[in-house]
Amino acid sequence: MGSRQITEKSLSMLRSLPRISLQNIRDNPNSKLKNKRGRGQHGGDKHGAGNKGSGQRQNFMRLGYETGNNPFYLRIPQEHYYRGHHLRREYPPLTLHNLQKIIDKDCVDTSKPIDIASLIRSGFYNFSPDLKQFGINLTDEGADIFAAKINIEVQWASEQVIAAIEKNGGVITTAYYDPHSLLLLKNPKKFFESGQAIPRRMIPPSDLIEYYTSAKSRGYLADPEEISKERVKLAQKYGYTLPNIEKDSDYTMLSERKDPRQIFYGLEPGWVVNLKDECILKPKDQELLSYYNS
Amino acid sequence: MNLCLRKQYIRPNLIGSLFRFASTSAEIVENDQVFIDDEEAQAREAEINKKRNISRLTPAHQNLVNGRKPYEEPMSLAHLTVKYNRKMYGRYGSASGVNPNICFPSKQDIQEKLEYEAIAYPFTIQQMMVSAAQKRKEENERIEKRDRDVAAKFAKLDQWKKELHDKLAKKTAEVSAAKEKKERLVEEVRRHFGFKLDPRDERFQEMLAKREKEQKKLEKLARKEAKEKMMIAKLQQKNVELTDAKK
Numbered sequence: 001m002g003s004r005q006i007t008e009k010s011l012s013m014l015r016s017l018p019r020i021s022l023q024n025i026r027d028n029p030n031s032k033l034k035n036k037r038g039r040g041q042h043g044g045d046k047h048g049a050g051n052k053g054s055g056q057r058q059n060f061m062r063l064g065y066e067t068g069n070n071p072f073y074l075r076i077p078q079e080h081y082y083r084g085h086h087l088r089r090e091y092p093p094l095t096l097h098n099l100q101k102i103i104d105k106d107c108v109d110t111s112k113p114i115d116i117a118s119l120i121r122s123g124f125y126n127f128s129p130d131l132k133q134f135g136i137n138l139t140d141e142g143a144d145i146f147a148a149k150i151n152i153e154v155q156w157a158s159e160q161v162i163a164a165i166e167k168n169g170g171v172i173t174t175a176y177y178d179p180h181s182l183l184l185l186k187n188p189k190k191f192f193e194s195g196q197a198i199p200r201r202m203i204p205p206s207d208l209i210e211y212y213t214s215a216k217s218r219g220y221l222a223d224p225e226e227i228s229k230e231r232v233k234l235a236q237k238y239g240y241t242l243p244n245i246e247k248d249s250d251y252t253m254l255s256e257r258k259d260p261r262q263i264f265y266g267l268e269p270g271w272v273v274n275l276k277d278e279c280i281l282k283p284k285d286q287e288l289l290s291y292y293n294s
Numbered sequence: 295m296n297l298c299l300r301k302q303y304i305r306p307n308l309i310g311s312l313f314r315f316a317s318t319s320a321e322i323v324e325n326d327q328v329f330i331d332d333e334e335a336q337a338r339e340a341e342i343n344k345k346r347n348i349s350r351l352t353p354a355h356q357n358l359v360n361g362r363k364p365y366e367e368p369m370s371l372a373h374l375t376v377k378y379n380r381k382m383y384g385r386y387g388s389a390s391g392v393n394p395n396i397c398f399p400s401k402q403d404i405q406e407k408l409e410y411e412a413i414a415y416p417f418t419i420q421q422m423m424v425s426a427a428q429k430r431k432e433e434n435e436r437i438e439k440r441d442r443d444v445a446a447k448f449a450k451l452d453q454w455k456k457e458l459h460d461k462l463a464k465k466t467a468e469v470s471a472a473k474e475k476k477e478r479l480v481e482e483v484r485r486h487f488g489f490k491l492d493p494r495d496e497r498f499q500e501m502l503a504k505r506e507k508e509q510k511k512l513e514k515l516a517r518k519e520a521k522e523k524m525m526i527a528k529l530q531q532k533n534v535e536l537t538d539a540k541k
Binding site for chain 2: 275
């Protein structure tokens with residue numbers, strides 16, 4: 001009973017109070033940082049810098065220095081297998097099991113060729129080109145339950161993965177993208193809104209040329225005839241009958257590949273895509289055309 | 295507390311604003327019916343609209359919120375750059391009033407890009423393929439050569455093992471023989487004195503030296519005899535050969 005009276009009373013009090021406005025509210029306590037140093041006898045004794053030592057003197061030591069101790073970064077012996085780790089390329093893995101899950105959830109359209117852009121759009125894969133990550137490494141976990149017919153383009157794949165995809169009548173290509181192209185593929189909308197022409201894809205570095213030109217790894221620069229031979233060889237090695245793609249109803253989809261200079265499916269380098277007007281601007285200048293076709 | 299208060303006040307506010315919208319919209323319709331091109335009425339309408347706008351947003355922010363280009367005129371140096379104008383076109387399309395020509399790289403841009411690419415990608419794919427094949431071949435050759443070396447060495451391994459064992463056995467035999475000899479000498483010296491003597495004793499050392507001398511003499515004699523024997527044997531053999539030749 002008493003509590004009801006209290007609520008009634010407080011509510012009536014509230015009703016009589018003025019409306020909240022900018023004139024009668026104040027900031028939350030401590031929400032604003034004072035950037036002034038207190039002064040006077042006890043105004044700001046140490047000014048937040050602590051007592052004694054390098055803290056008080058605010059001599060910020062170099063990174064890793066431990067005031068005369070044997071510093072941590074020197075205390076541990078060197079590990080030479082980490083040499084050059086900051087230059088190595090990283091391919092964040094995507095398992096075949098996860099790919100199957102993405103397909104089963106219908107988060108990726110298998111009636112169209114799948115590339116890194118569509119996998120990122122599915123929301124189940126992400127990577128950062130600025131951390132020296134160069135795209136998808138499709139791994140063989142779940143290879144025995146993989147059962148989708150797809151045309152997929154990844155950046156790295158093992159022999160087992162290639163076998164698992166080709167066994168189901170699918171097609172796999174390994175393709176290199178330079179970090180800038182990967183940024184575009186990661187967030188195409190952001191790039192299109194910047195109003196730039198789509199650049200060309202750059203050629204792979206010399207230490208990757210072997211992988212991307214070999215038919216065994218289904219490289220995008222390999223000879224298609226060699227690839228079809230290797231497909232048969234791999235089927236014999238793993239003991240499955242290779243489905244005939246030429247007689248497949250999805251032959252046009254399965255035989256679709258990007259040009260080595262192309263970044264997006266259906267869009268050529270040099271084009272400008274405007275999302276607001278829903279239009280594509282294509283260059284006509286001969287110099288531009290020759291640059292983008294080189 | 296704040297939130298609670300807000301909830302309480304939001305309802306009457308909403309209702310009030312709804313009424314307000316209703317009344318104003320009716321007025322606008324009436325105005326449209328009457329006239330449009332009267333300057334005074336237009337000015338009044340603008341005034342009303344200005345008063346209606348209680349958002350306190352700057353015009354630029356109002357434009358942004360309503361999906362329009364924020365500034366009609368460049369307000370800073372950044373608004374004169376190609377990058378900004380491209381962005382305006384990319385975001386607001388042809389309504390931005392930007393000539394889409396600037397979206398494409400200029401001749402100078404192309405020249406710069408080509409220059410950069412000439413340095414960043416000095417080799418063509420074909421050239422890189424050739425050099426990669428060469429490198430792979432060299433690597434394989436190196437591995438094969440190493441394999442051959444190892445196989446050749448492995449073939450000799452048993453022989454080398456035997457040699458090493460023999461060498462070690464010989465060394466240990468020599469060492470043990472020398473030790474035995476020394477022990478025998480010491481024993482002989484002890485027997486000579488007839489009692490146990492400290493080997494550091496002077497008499498013992500003297501005796502030992504003497505014994506060793508004798509031993510050395512004996513050895514020398516033995517060697518001499520052996521040599522003589524050898525010589526005799528050789529001579530005899532020669533004689534036999536000579537007699538054989540004569541026969």
